[in-house]
Amino acid sequence: MSEAIAYYPGCSGLGTSKEYDTSTRAVCAALGLSLVDIPDWSCCGSSPAHTKDHVLSAALAARNLQLVSDMGLKAAATPCPSCLTNLRTANHRCEAAPFKAKVDKLLDDPYAGGVNAVSVLQALTEMVGLDTVKSAVRTPLKGLKVACYYGCIMNRPPELMAFDDCENPMAMDNILAAMGAEVVPFPLKVECCGASYGIPRPDVVAKLSGKLLDAAVGVGADMVAVACPLCQMNLDLRQGQVNRAGGTNFRMPVPYFTQLMAVALNIADEEIGFSKLCVDPRPVLSKALAVAD
Amino acid sequence: MRIGVFVCHCGSNIEGTVDTATVAKASLDFPEVVYATDTMYACSEPGQDGIIQAIKDKNLTGVVVASCTPRMHEPTFRRAVERAGLNRFMFEMANIREHVSWIGRDREANTNKSVDLVRIAVEKLRRDAPLIPSKFSVNKRVMVIGGGVAGIQAALDCADGGLEVVLVERESSIGGKMAKLDKTFPTVDCSSCILGPKMVDVAQHPNITLHAYSEVDSIGGYVGNFQVQVKKRATYVDWELCTGCGACMEKCPSKKNPDAFNEKIGPCTSINIPFPQAIPKKAVIDPTTCRQFVKGKCGVCAKVCPTGAIKYDMTDEIVTEDVGAIVAATGYDLFDISKVTEYGGGRYPDVITGLQYERLLSASGPTGGHIKRPSDGKEPKNIVFIQCVGSRDKSLDRPYCSGFCCMYTAKQTILTKDHIPDSQSYVFYMDIRSPGKMYDEFTRRAMEEYGARYIRGRVAMVYPKGDKMIVRGADTLAGTQVEIEADLVVLAAGAEAAKGAPQLAEKLRISYDKYGFFMESHPKLKPVETNTAGVYLAGSCQGPKDIPQSVGQGSAAAAKVLALFSKDMLESDPQISRVDIKRCVGCGKCIMTCPFKAIKEVEFRGQKKAEVIETVCQGCGICTSTCPQGAIQLSHFTDNQILAEVNALCQS
Ligand SMILES: Cc1cc2nc3c(=O)[nH]c(=O)nc-3n(C[C@H](O)[C@H](O)[C@H](O)COP(=O)(O)OP(=O)(O)OC[C@H]3O[C@@H](n4cnc5c(N)ncnc54)[C@H](O)[C@@H]3O)c2cc1C
Ligand code: SF4
Ligand code: SF4
Ligand code: SF4
Ligand code: SF4
Numbered sequence: 001m002s003e004a005i006a007y008y009p010g011c012s013g014l015g016t017s018k019e020y021d022t023s024t025r026a027v028c029a030a031l032g033l034s035l036v037d038i039p040d041w042s043c044c045g046s047s048p049a050h051t052k053d054h055v056l057s058a059a060l061a062a063r064n065l066q067l068v069s070d071m072g073l074k075a076a077a078t079p080c081p082s083c084l085t086n087l088r089t090a091n092h093r094c095e096a097a098p099f100k101a102k103v104d105k106l107l108d109d110p111y112a113g114g115v116n117a118v119s120v121l122q123a124l125t126e127m128v129g130l131d132t133v134k135s136a137v138r139t140p141l142k143g144l145k146v147a148c149y150y151g152c153i154m155n156r157p158p159e160l161m162a163f164d165d166c167e168n169p170m171a172m173d174n175i176l177a178a179m180g181a182e183v184v185p186f187p188l189k190v191e192c193c194g195a196s197y198g199i200p201r202p203d204v205v206a207k208l209s210g211k212l213l214d215a216a217v218g219v220g221a222d223m224v225a226v227a228c229p230l231c232q233m234n235l236d237l238r239q240g241q242v243n244r245a246g247g248t249n250f251r252m253p254v255p256y257f258t259q260l261m262a263v264a265l266n267i268a269d270e271e272i273g274f275s276k277l278c279v280d281p282r283p284v285l286s287k288a289l290a291v292a293d
Numbered sequence: 294m295r296i297g298v299f300v301c302h303c304g305s306n307i308e309g310t311v312d313t314a315t316v317a318k319a320s321l322d323f324p325e326v327v328y329a330t331d332t333m334y335a336c337s338e339p340g341q342d343g344i345i346q347a348i349k350d351k352n353l354t355g356v357v358v359a360s361c362t363p364r365m366h367e368p369t370f371r372r373a374v375e376r377a378g379l380n381r382f383m384f385e386m387a388n389i390r391e392h393v394s395w396i397g398r399d400r401e402a403n404t405n406k407s408v409d410l411v412r413i414a415v416e417k418l419r420r421d422a423p424l425i426p427s428k429f430s431v432n433k434r435v436m437v438i439g440g441g442v443a444g445i446q447a448a449l450d451c452a453d454g455g456l457e458v459v460l461v462e463r464e465s466s467i468g469g470k471m472a473k474l475d476k477t478f479p480t481v482d483c484s485s486c487i488l489g490p491k492m493v494d495v496a497q498h499p500n501i502t503l504h505a506y507s508e509v510d511s512i513g514g515y516v517g518n519f520q521v522q523v524k525k526r527a528t529y530v531d532w533e534l535c536t537g538c539g540a541c542m543e544k545c546p547s548k549k550n551p552d553a554f555n556e557k558i559g560p561c562t563s564i565n566i567p568f569p570q571a572i573p574k575k576a577v578i579d580p581t582t583c584r585q586f587v588k589g590k591c592g593v594c595a596k597v598c599p600t601g602a603i604k605y606d607m608t609d610e611i612v613t614e615d616v617g618a619i620v621a622a623t624g625y626d627l628f629d630i631s632k633v634t635e636y637g638g639g640r641y642p643d644v645i646t647g648l649q650y651e652r653l654l655s656a657s658g659p660t661g662g663h664i665k666r667p668s669d670g671k672e673p674k675n676i677v678f679i680q681c682v683g684s685r686d687k688s689l690d691r692p693y694c695s696g697f698c699c700m701y702t703a704k705q706t707i708l709t710k711d712h713i714p715d716s717q718s719y720v721f722y723m724d725i726r727s728p729g730k731m732y733d734e735f736t737r738r739a740m741e742e743y744g745a746r747y748i749r750g751r752v753a754m755v756y757p758k759g760d761k762m763i764v765r766g767a768d769t770l771a772g773t774q775v776e777i778e779a780d781l782v783v784l785a786a787g788a789e790a791a792k793g794a795p796q797l798a799e800k801l802r803i804s805y806d807k808y809g810f811f812m813e814s815h816p817k818l819k820p821v822e823t824n825t826a827g828v829y830l831a832g833s834c835q836g837p838k839d840i841p842q843s844v845g846q847g848s849a850a851a852a853k854v855l856a857l858f859s860k861d862m863l864e865s866d867p868q869i870s871r872v873d874i875k876r877c878v879g880c881g882k883c884i885m886t887c888p889f890k891a892i893k894e895v896e897f898r899g900q901k902k903a904e905v906i907e908t909v910c911q912g913c914g915i916c917t918s919t920c921p922q923g924a925i926q927l928s929h930f931t932d933n934q935i936l937a938e939v940n941a942l943c944q945s
Contacts, residue, residue, distance in 0.1 A: 167634035187756030218758055
């Protein structure tokens with residue numbers, strides 16, 4: 001029962017969030033969802049392009065969507081919410097013919113349309129399904145208290161993203177619960193972590209991410225599972241800055257949800273890639289799983 | 294035929310952009326027009342006298358008035374020609390105001406178009422025939438559906454007026470939302486003290502029959518002669534025997550069920566009387582939780598009931614009530630707060646609705662009138678009220694204002710201070726809507742005397758932190774973000790149409806808007822009438838209303854019923870469809886298409902034929918365009934007349 005979907009890792013998947021990429025690939029393979037790489041994929045247009053020029057950024061996205069179309073596929077999955085936003089925005093904007101004409105002018109190969117972009121989370125929910133996920137579990141994440149953090153753009157704007165509740169999303173909660181984890185109700189699921197303010201205004205990130213970590217501790221979470229490379233970086237890499245700014249002492253592991261899935265599916269350590277994270281989740285993980293035994 | 298044409302100036306409304314004298318002159322060239330004139334105000338007394346005089350002087354047999362929309366003045370002019378001795382259907386109107394002078398500035402084009410409209414009206418009039426309404430008798434009983442304060446008022450006024458009243462209430466007691474309120478704005482008087490006596494009057498009035506725990510199953514008939522099937526749902530308690538002693542409730546072992554009367558913030562037993570002042574004060578068993586039904590064993594209530602009223606084998610019962618008029622007073626329901634996921638209603642126990650808060654304030658509520666928050670029973674000190682939840686919000690498809698929540702929120706802040714003097718209330722609002730006698734003064738009192746802190750702005754989210762609820766929002770007057778640590782959050786949930794309202798509207802054959810509120814016949818001039826003769830509206834089933842407005846409408850609807858019943862015989866509108874029996878092939882297409890079920894199948898010399906029930910037909914004409922034989926014709930709007938109008942227009 002192998003379903004196929006084009007796979008768009010995004011630039012961070014090759015660099016800062018390599019472990020998100022490898023764990024995603026391994027998890028999907030284990031669950032029978034075949035991710036087909038897009039040959040010669042390029043920037044999704046989310047970086048500086050979209051703040052400068054909507055046509056240029058849509059053209060960058062549309063180039064990739066057209067490559068998917070050339071593969072004979074109708075949908076692409078991406079782990080990164082920023083890529084997702086941009087791919088979906090391009091699709092939305094190209095519904096207007098005059099806009100699309102301008103986009104096509106920039107492309108060698110005009111975009112034929114009709115390629116849907118979804119998150120890996122959505123693909124796992126809709127194409128694999130909770131039942132399959134549940135029955136594939138080898139090491140249940142029993143006893144592990146996880147707060148699921150979706151970030152602010154994963155489901156927003158709701159008309160564009162068209163998946164899950166935009167204020168109280170449940171897809172990740174449901175998947176990790178199916179893997180046996182004890183999902184704690186996390187009230188700040190869709191609050192902003194500070195995003196790219198990390199560079200110009202690290203104080204803003206320290207405050208916003210600090211709030212998230214504080215709330216996660218407050219609900220008794222062992223770790224915060226995330227689905228966005230940028231959120232991950234702010235909460236994990238900048239945790240030291242947060243602590244220094246707020247006089248706190250957080251040591252909260254922030255793994256990608258796919259990494260936790262990989263643990264439950266008994267996937268090899270290199271693919272899980274916990275060693276790439278700043279706060280190592282392994283001590284907390286083994287303690288929680290051991291207590292549960 | 295001798296036709297007279299009267300072209301109205303409507304002051305300068307028409308004359309400003311239409312040359313009425315020219316229109317009148319041109320009319321003289323139309324067939325059978327023997328007299329034409331312009332007139333200043335056709336509807337005024339001198340205007341009508343002019344028409345009557347001309348009919349007499351010139352021996353007119355038909356009249357065209359070219360003026361405004363027939364919706365307003367067609368009845369006026371019909372009465373005028375009737376006073377002059379003509380049949381009132383020998384009259385046509387050409388709308389040269391709404392359809393001409395108000396929508397175009399070009400005087401010449403407007404004049405020409407007016408001439409065309411008069412030409413059309415003349416051609417229709419030439420094919421009009423006198424119509425005589427038939428008379429039928431009226432059953433002077435009235436049914437009121439819904440026993441909230443609006444329905445109670447309508448029922449009492451009708452009954453005091455000498456009518457027999459049948460009151461149908463879906464719940465086991467009448468009272469509606471008002472019975473759940475603690476105190477009422479703007480006087481802060483106790484709700485059950487002012488409603489209770491009215492409820493008792495209903496119970497004791499010799500003219501009122503009450504069917505509680507009942508619903509309307511189907512409705513047949515027409516104004517003056519409706520037949521309503523009422524489904525009396527099984528209560529599993531024989532109400533003839535039940536004395537309301539409550540012994541069963543004390544002993545029932547199934548005690549932890551969500552209490553609907555207390556808006557599910559308190560528990561109740563499976564056998565229950567919703568509140569002490571309930572009318573009727575009778576017990577009902579909920580078979581979805583009762584152990585006798587769920588597990589097949591218990592029977593405790595049957596053992597303890599001193600009158601042996603418990604009947605586990607009771608079934609629903611249908612009774613038929615014949616009435617001449619119906620008042621719909623089914624009220625409203627609350628917007629489901631769990632749809633606003635950012636506020637966490639339904640997820641966090643300390644985020645509640647305004648109606649739940651009323652139950653916490655009420656001495657007969659689950660906390661005995663002490664404000665205790667649902668999560669841990671602690672007395673809250675900081676209470677945040679959020680207004681317009683599920684109102685004035687296009688993204689939730691609720692663009693309308695619910696009207697009463699600004700006021701009840703102000704009331705609740707006052708009551709909060711009375712209950713807990715060292716508390717602080719905060720109110721997030723968009724703007725304060727408090728028109729009404731003593732209303733704005735009331736909201737000011739909440740702020741100035743009771744110290745409620747009003748913050749203009751929306752709340753972005755509510756989330757728990759420790760044992761507090763963090764309310765984060767904007768203060769748009771100060772231009773800042775605010776965060777309040779609240780112990781309890783009360784959402785002023787908006788009003789929605791009552792559950793099942795569209796289905797009931799269809800049974801009543803009345804219109805409803807896209808939100809399910811019933812439609813009045815005219816938004817200004819016929820607020821309690823509907824487009825179905827004999828069916829009236831009262832209270833918030835027509836749109837959110839507070840108690841004074843609902844009561845006013847209850848009385849208004851009763852006055853309409855009393856006026857209707859002041860006659861022994863009613864006249865039916867003769868502008869209805871009739872079947873030409875020679876042409877009808879009995880295919881039954883009209884029967885299927887008629888939205889009012891006004892056509893029935895009959896046998897005529899061994900052949901199937903359609904027949905229109907005069908009193909039910911509303912004259913919509915849908916059947917006439919369905920009949921493949923052209924056998925069914927709408928009087929006063931026959932195919933011939935419509936084609937003649939089209940011809941007149943095309944040949945001009
Ligand atoms: C929290 C809160 C506080 C309020 N405080 C005040 C206040 O202080 N002062 C004020 O003036 N107003 C107040 N209001 C408004 C007040 O509740 C309404 O004005 C009033 O209840 C309207 O009365 P009604 O009879 O039209 O409708 P309802 O009270 O809703 O009564 C309708 C009745 O019809 C019954 N029914 C529904 N459908 C059917 C059916 N299909 N068949 C048979 N029966 C049916 C229902 O069971 C109910 O008994 C408040 C409202 C809320 C939510
Ligand atoms: S009949 Fe109509 S158009 Fe004429 S004056 Fe009256 S309102 Fe105006
Ligand atoms: S039979 Fe049902 S209602 Fe009666 S006492 Fe038992 S549980 Fe309660
Ligand atoms: S009455 Fe006040 S609170 Fe209610 S919807 Fe209107 S503005 Fe909002
Ligand atoms: S005119 Fe309308 S209401 Fe009358 S019989 Fe025809 S379809 Fe029915």
